[in-house]
C-alpha cells in the first residue's frame with residue numbers, strides 16, 4: 001500500500017531564502033500528524049509542496065503514490081490552505097457544490113456542510129461571511145471530495161471555541177489520514193499521534209506526541225550548588241538531559257520535572273533553594289535548532 005504522503009529530499013528556495021532545506025517525511029495511512037514550528041519555519045511551504053500547489057526547487061512529493069496534483073484531481077486529497085481566497089459573490093451552497101462536482105463520488109452536499117458546521121451558512125453569500133465563518137467554508141471545501149488525505153494549514157485560525165471543537169471532532173471522526181500545521185502545542189497534543197517539528201526549513205524532531213512533549217515541554221530544576229553538585233551523579237537522575245553549574249547554582253534540564261525532583265530529594269539531603277521552571281516552547285525550539293536532529297522513533301521510521 002502506498003504511503004499517504006512521502007516527501008523525499010525536498011528543497012525550496014525563494015531567491016536567497018531557503019524555505020525548505022532537505023525534507024524527508026513519510027506519513028502512513030491512518031496517521032494524524034501535526035506540523036509544529038515557529039514563524040517562518042517552513043510549515044506552509046512544506047504543505048503547499050505536499051499538496052502540489054507549489055513546485056519544489058528539488059526533491060519529490062507523492063500523495064498515495066501519485067504526483068500531488070493528480071491525487072487532488074482524483075479526489076484523494078483535500079486541502080485547507082492558509083488564507084485561501086474564496087469567490088465572494090456566490091452562495092456557500094453553490095461554492096461547495098461546484099467543488100464537490102469536480103470529484104467522481106462526492107458525499108451528499110448536506111453531509112459535507114454538516115461535517116464542516118456550515119449548514120446554517122448554506123444560503124449566505126461568501127463575501128459577507130465573518131473570518132471564522134469563511135474558515136468553516138474552507139473546511140467544507142477540503143472535505144468536499146471525501147479525501148483519503150486531509151491537509152490543513154492552521155485550520156483553527158479565526159475559529160471560536162465552538163468552531164475549533166467541531167473541526168477537531170470531525171477530524172477525529174474521519175478514518176483517513178490528516179496532516180495539519182499549528183502553532184498550538186495543545187492542539188498537537190490533543191489530536192495528533194505524531195508531531196513533526198520544523199525549524200529553519202528542517203525537521204528537527206519527529207516522533208510520538210509524548211516524546212516531543214517531553215522534548216519541547218520539559219523544564220529546568222535549579223538549586224544551590226553544595227554537596228549535590230557532582231555532574232555525573234546528577235546526569236544519571238531520571239528525566240535529566242543536561243546539567244549546568246554556574247555561579248553557585250546547579251540547573252538540570254529535564255523532560256520530567258516531577259521524577260527528577262523526587263529522585264533529587266531521595267538522593268541528597270542537603271538541597272537548598274530548589275526551584276522549577278518550565279522551558280517555554282520558543283526557547284525549546286531555539287535550543288533544538290542549534291543541535292542535531294532528535295530521533296525519537298527508536299529507528300522505527
Ligand SMILES: Nc1ncnc2c1ncn2[C@@H]1O[C@H](COP(=O)(O)OP(=O)(O)OP(=O)(O)O)[C@@H](O)[C@H]1O
Pocket residue numbers: 014017018019037038039040041042043044045046
Ligand atoms: N513567496 C515567497 N517569497 C519569498 N520568501 C518566501 C515566500 N514564501 C515563503 N517565504 C519564506 O520562506 C520561509 C518559510 O515560510 P513559511 O510560510 O513556509 O513558514 P511557516 O512555518 O508556515 O510560518 P508561519 O508560522 O509564520 O505561517 C520564510 O522565511 C518565508 O519568509
